[in-house]
Amino acid sequence: xxxxxxxxxxxxxxxxxxxSKKQKFMAPVSKGLNKFAFESVTSSxxxxxxxxxxxxxxxxxxxPQYETLIEYDTKEGQNMKAVVEYENMVLFAxxxxxxxxxQCLNIVFSDRxxxxxxxxxxxxxxxxxxxxxxxxxxxxxxxxxxxxLPNGGYDLFFTDLGEYFIVHVNTQMGDAIINDTKLFEDAxxxxxxxxxxxxxxxxxxxxxxxxxxxxxxxxxxxxxKESQIWDDIGNRCLSCGNCTNVCPTCYCFDVMxxxxxxxxxxxxxxxxxxxxxxxxxxxxxxxxxxxxxSDRKRHRFYRKFKYPVNxxxxxxxxxxxxxxxxxxxxxxxxxxLELLIKENKVK
Amino acid sequence: xxxxxxxxxxxxxxxxKVVRTKKLTDLxxxxxxSMPNNESLDHDPGQFVEVSLFGVGEAPISxxxxxTMRNSFDLCVRRVGKVTSEMHKLEQGDEIGIRGPxxxxxxxxxxxxxxxxxxxxxxxxxxxxxLINYVxxxxxxxxxxxxxxxxxxPDSMLFGDEVEIWQKRLDVNFNCTVDKADxxxxxxxxxxxxxxxxxxxxxDRTFAIVVGPPxxxxxxxxxxxxxxIPERQIYxxxxxHMKCGLGRCGHCQIEDIYCCQDGPVFCYDQIKKIRGAI
Numbered sequence: 263x264x265x266x267x268x269x270x271x272x273x274x275x276x277x278x279x280x281x282s283k284k285q286k287f288m289a290p291v292s293k294g295l296n297k298f299a300f301e302s303v304t305s306s307x308x309x310x311x312x313x314x315x316x317x318x319x320x321x322x323x324x325x326p327q328y329e330t331l332i333e334y335d336t337k338e339g340q341n342m343k344a345v346v347e348y349e350n351m352v353l354f355a356x357x358x359x360x361x362x363x364x365q366c367l368n369i370v371f372s373d374r375x376x377x378x379x380x381x382x383x384x385x386x387x388x389x390x391x392x393x394x395x396x397x398x399x400x401x402x403x404x405x406x407x408x409x410x411l412p413n414g415g416y417d418l419f420f421t422d423l424g425e426y427f428i429v430h431v432n433t434q435m436g437d438a439i440i441n442d443t444k445l446f447e448d449a450x451x452x453x454x455x456x457x458x459x460x461x462x463x464x465x466x467x468x469x470x471x472x473x474x475x476x477x478x479x480x481x482x483x484x485x486x487k488e489s490q491i492w493d494d495i496g497n498r499c500l501s502c503g504n505c506t507n508v509c510p511t512c513y514c515f516d517v518m519x520x521x522x523x524x525x526x527x528x529x530x531x532x533x534x535x536x537x538x539x540x541x542x543x544x545x546x547x548x549x550x551x552x553x554x555x556s557d558r559k560r561h562r563f564y565r566k567f568k569y570p571v572n573x574x575x576x577x578x579x580x581x582x583x584x585x586x587x588x589x590x591x592x593x594x595x596x597x598x599l600e601l602l603i604k605e606n607k608v609k
Numbered sequence: 610x611x612x613x614x615x616x617x618x619x620x621x622x623x624x625x626k627v628v629r630t631k632k633l634t635d636l637x638x639x640x641x642x643s644m645p646n647n648e649s650l651d652h653d654p655g656q657f658v659e660v661s662l663f664g665v666g667e668a669p670i671s672x673x674x675x676x677t678m679r680n681s682f683d684l685c686v687r688r689v690g691k692v693t694s695e696m697h698k699l700e701q702g703d704e705i706g707i708r709g710p711x712x713x714x715x716x717x718x719x720x721x722x723x724x725x726x727x728x729x730x731x732x733x734x735x736x737x738x739x740l741i742n743y744v745x746x747x748x749x750x751x752x753x754x755x756x757x758x759x760x761x762x763p764d765s766m767l768f769g770d771e772v773e774i775w776q777k778r779l780d781v782n783f784n785c786t787v788d789k790a791d792x793x794x795x796x797x798x799x800x801x802x803x804x805x806x807x808x809x810x811x812x813d814r815t816f817a818i819v820v821g822p823p824x825x826x827x828x829x830x831x832x833x834x835x836x837x838i839p840e841r842q843i844y845x846x847x848x849x850h851m852k853c854g855l856g857r858c859g860h861c862q863i864e865d866i867y868c869c870q871d872g873p874v875f876c877y878d879q880i881k882k883i884r885g886a887i
Contacts, residue, residue: 331620334663339704342663344618347610375619375855382613487884514859517620517852521664528664530620537859545850546668546690549823551863551885561862569865 265431266449275306286351314398319510332530355392359582361415363510391416401583405468483568496556498591503536505585622706643681654739655714661706668692669851675742711854724752730821758785759801805832812837843877
């Protein structure tokens, strides 16, 4: 049985206020120039309920850019303790594309050998999703990736229906918020009908721009290894790594030691890294195994549309469009896929 | 920010001890290492460990000894980066962090009963030594053994004492070559590929095991195929930057393969079509 509740918009501020007193409450905030970021808020007036994908994905809370893995002390040998740093938090208004991104990360970090740093942290985060009633902009491909509608991965899921939110209660953790805050009412059949109407309307708004079935993509990539398109985008790429930083599913990292001034104690940390950097696949002997930018671009696309399909039966592109929005060289994921489809005459 | 201790994080190191060191060349140093309480590392030949020195970092290093040596294991390290330079300063009694062993080593079960053809170029002798010594320690379980060793110059040859022993054994055929000789060198001069045609072997029952610098593989493989050794009987070990050892950080990835978990030892048949592997 699906449980739906109603939250009046006038009660949103109370909800934020109650929840933000108990733990950190993260929500999208406007940064101007149509840019948004997830930040800690205490009042609903700071929240941008209508927003296009934030600069960084909520990945930053699940896999922080810098995180301590080990604290060491070398005063008497190689002494250490392994730690996880975390924060109890509510992550509010996560769009469906980013919910899909979190699901991808969950799979990667729970694969064996399990990553306890990730797994401990993830369960300290309550996720409240928010439906996109409209397409954010021309860069998103969420309909193609089947992420325009919710596919789970949240505790509560909000849909804005004007005067109120209709809220899908998905987990016990979500239900606890309903019960503790006492701000929610039961949804009636007419509320659920309104939600159905919105979803019906969305079917016309969120369209697959490519005219092919998503399931044809792995096969398309099988044929495209030697495509000229990789050279074309490789020639334009600046290897800045913006696309991997903003990507909700890029999880490559470096591990490094940060020494304290006593030169005896310090931390071993995990830091975001990027396969787009020239040194990423370089070994100490000097050999670099993806020296050409075209090879690195190809690698990134295959890591979204082919390799994870082999390994996890899942695409690692959520269709959020961040990589295209952020690219300084205007390399477009949508255009690249279109060119590959055209080149291979896929129908 | 809250903090919790993780008792079974994959990043926890074991505190090992340097038992013995030996300078092999200007660039390479040998380490014998024992795990805490003399526990066995329990590795397969061809696997690697992550060596950790806090404040410097971690580096993936091939295990140089056979698992038949149970109380300790060997590493042979070329000084090329931060961690390896710092390792070269270590002496007997020093503590060192170890994670692993990691990866898939040489397929011993497949090799048993068959003829073996070892080809080592340069530092490739280090991981191969773990298998060669394993085979020597279990000599009757394998067929004929041929070893070819190539290095740049006579004084860059590693494990000279052992090479001499292999040379003298009646159950091992050994040959070596140097790219550039010195006045005392009486052996072969030239690339390792030049020695392959002269090796007497039965291609149907020979498994070739090749380890060397990345550039070496395609030339050696061409010669092995010319000898009619089937592609599925050629094994090689690939060098990549195996940063985490856990199949996650992405540095060692070749297409959808993680070298640290799916390799570093691969069958040629399995990777020949993988772009960027060889």
